Amino acid sequence: SYEVTQPLSVSVALGQTARITCGGNNIGRKNVHWYQQKPGQAPVLVIYRDSHRPSGIPERFSGSNSGNTATLTISRAQAGDEADYYCQVWDSRIVVFGGGTKLTVL
């Protein structure tokens, strides 16, 4: 079965750029979706199909996907961006989630 791997945690200084990776075999051939989950809340879609932002998501959130790594980039990080982030792909009509990355804004 297909697996995707995320770092357990990423730290970023306030106002700097955070990058969260999602690794998988030839993941660049798949569409990657990213979700933000704050404590006690449901996940929210922040990037879909590698690099598209849903309505209402700030331009500070961007995504890329190539080779074996997809990346969620958060520019000018704010305290409100502290959350868990999950990448997700479909593989043979099955959802595969990464294990999640806890983003800490220092």
Added chain:
Amino acid sequence: QVQLQESGPGLVKPSETLSLTCTVSGGSISSYYWSWIRQPPGKGLEWIGYIYYSGSTNYNPSLKSRVTVSVDTSKNQFSLKLSSVTAADTAVYYCTRGGPGDPLDYWGQGTLVTVSS
């Protein structure tokens, strides 16, 4: 704006069947796929399965033997049944919209189901 709301018992006894319903409002359940996701306390997200409005389904292989997802288009609802539950099935259960290739773009608020005697 599409909204999803989970409903069902918050406490289920071991070996019994967990049953949840998701009510979709602000849009039709037709022409879309609908999924169930769960999250054990302090852990990550796990996909349970999806259903198309026409009734076709696909399930997580690790849960397939215990899961049934059904749809009632007349009520704009879809449902989850998970049989023979154990403490390992204790989780927040979310209903979402999304199917093969698509993002899970709308989520319910989630409902905590505890398996305990």
